[in-house]
Amino acid sequence: MDAPIDDPPRGGGPDGEFDTGVFAADIDPAHPVPADTPWGTVALYALEGEVRAFEAFCPHMLGPLFAGSIADGVVTCPWHAWRYSLDDGTRVDDERPAEGPEARPLKRFGVRTSPRGTVVVLERPGDAGP
Numbered sequence: 004m005d006a007p008i009d010d011p012p013r014g015g016g017p018d019g020e021f022d023t024g025v026f027a028a029d030i031d032p033a034h035p036v037p038a039d040t041p042w043g044t045v046a047l048y049a050l051e052g053e054v055r056a057f058e059a060f061c062p063h064m065l066g067p068l069f070a071g072s073i074a075d076g077v078v079t080c081p082w083h084a085w086r087y088s089l090d091d092g093t094r095v096d097d098e099r100p101a102e103g104p105e106a107r108p109l110k111r112f113g114v115r116t117s118p119r120g121t122v123v124v125l126e127r128p129g130d131a132g133p
């Protein structure tokens with residue numbers, strides 16, 4: 004039996020969607036969940052009552068941002084403490100260089116919740132912020 008269009012199978016679905024199999028209700032706000040997608044590993048954050056998805060590894064030296072600390076809508080990389088906004092992915096540690104390839108913002112992905120409550124990551128970018 005084919006899955007309904009609004010409940011894509013894990014492993015990819017129509018229109019650049021991927022069901023992570025992670026239940027939104029299970030994401031601890033203090034511990035983002037990494038999920039492998041066709042577009043790379045994405046970190047799923049529970050923030051202000053919604054799920055947000057950003058690339059999971061730090062643009063600096065690929066530190067695991069999903070293992071970083073979260074406070075006031077900002078994730079701090081566990082390796083060298085660069086800080087990124089979880090609204091739009093921009094760096095907020097202004098004492099560091101603001102130019103160059105390492106200064107780019109984190110890529111944000113769109114998300115929606117499937118009918119069974121799992122997080123579906125969208126290939127297209129997410130909203131710029133709440």
Ligand code: FES
Nearest residue numbers: 061064066080083
């Ligand atoms: S790898 Fe994230 S700050 Fe260096």
